[in-house]
Amino acid sequence: MIAIRLKPTRGVVLGCVLALTASGCGLSAELDREFNSERTPAPSRTRAVPPPVSATPSSVPSVSVQPVSGCPSSGLRFAAGPIDGAMGLRAMTLSVTNCGEQPYELNGYPSVSVLDEAGDPIPGVRTIEGTQGVPMASDDTGPEPFTLEPGETAEAGLVWRMAAEDGTYLRVAPDKERGTVNVRPEWPLDIGPENLLGTHPWTPAPKSAS
Template sequence: MIAIRLRSSCGAALVGVLALATSGCGLSAELDRETNPERKPTPSETRAVLPPVSATPSPSVSVQPVSGCPSSGLRFEVGRVDGAMGLRAMTLSMTNCGEQPYELNGYPSVSVLDEAGAPIPGVRTAEGTDEVPVAPPGSAPEPFTLKPGETARAGLLWRMAAEDGTYLRVAPDKKRDFVNVRPEEPLDIGPENILGTTPWAPAS
């Protein structure tokens, strides 16, 4: 699966960053021994505490209900953002909470909105990941039926930019109704960027 390969590559990159940080700690300790041989305690830094990002949607933006099954019979959820070396990835899930089966064969329809609910200028959604630099290749879509109670997943990938994305407007495909969802953290996709998608696949 694409998500597994992506986590592996991101994990390897994060291990490399961690190794650099570890070597930096050793150098810092050596410099401290030279400048403070008597090991006198140094005053701790005072760090400013930033307020948490509000999860309350803007009054002008209609979002999916927090609980229950929407009238469409489909409920969307987004995972946390994984990232390393400037590549970002997120899982989009869709659960059939209704009573009718849904036929799927393709990619989700997704657009990125700012805090006011307006599309971010220049952010273009692409079917597949070929246009996202250093993103792993995706698989071809395959048809399947999403039965009541079942979940499908797709991947969203982009290159890091400014943190302008607040909401995602999502739909199973371009022919169906959209709904707005708000991720737990801002999406650093910024303007003039490409959001790559992987096809829907049954959740394993």
Template sequence: MIAIRPRSILSVALVCLLALGVSGCGLSAELDREGNPERKPTPTQTLTVEIPTRAANPSPSGIPTHSPSVPVQEEQGCPPSGLRFRADAGDAAMGLRAMGLDVTNCGDRRYTLNGYPSVTVLDESGDPFPGVRTVQGTDEVSMAPEDPGPRQVTLDPGETAHAALYWRMHNQDGVYLRVAPEKGDDTVTVRPPNPLDIGPENILGTTAWQPSA
């Protein structure tokens, strides 16, 4: 057998190509030994990948968040009118929707109510919800309880009166309520805990103010 003593990597490569093909010989290892005789570790490159972060959902419940462009009643303190309004979370049964509306005398003098609240449903932009008609009483809202009727209610400081709102379920939501003690009085805007699924071309019936139990 004739011993082949290659003088260069080129010779090794030629022998490998003739005998086994490129993939069958240790050509890569020999090239590595030639270029790095001291066997120093080859530095590895670190690949940095920037993973874009997804913005958090501002409203996990799906309910629209309050728009700064819609001025609503302050959460604390007493409004200049001396009256504070509050709408509750509402209730639902057999397609009938109900929501309570309270007014509290937070001022320092007595306030007298005599009739029905003035209520307008607003969309998320603060504009009147199209096609919703507000009526005094509940006769035009199917299956709604009977309206007890208007009476004079005098609130001393700290006392509260209550009214109820009724409507039939629809597939679009009103977000705010523009309310006043009675028609023609100064209004404020409140946001109920839940939207009103009242939709367009619908009727909102209101009961008269009654003393809170």
């Protein structure tokens, strides 16, 4: 007796697959091979999960400061020098440069306030004209009037005794009659709270040797 092997047709395979699937025997791999002979990967059905939304979004306080470059509309550019410290006494040089086209008359002390990181004045810190009340500070010789020509720079000293709280910004003006601008020194000022900031008067900055 000759045995005859019958090659299963596409319809037979599909019928078997459907029958086995209905009975609980899944042949998804065989079905995939039958209808996807090129073995192309099936597209992923993974759904992207959106990132979590913070319940309390952080807000960083913004403090308006002097532009980093260029000449401000006032024609004056301020700068705060490094801090010198010895035996608890702190000293800093505040400078102002006439970057405009008009001369400025200076006669007196700078107007200075110390601000915290949020741009608020540090409680209890008072600015005085002169250095009286700041122990170990050098004597104040008093102001003398002079003209700050375009391109020239003037300087004024700031002195205080070391304390715990740091000041982040200085709100400065050539004097109490003119508009202020915020400047951020390179290093914080350990000046508050309840402290005195002494000021020296404006004087022409030494001219560099040509």
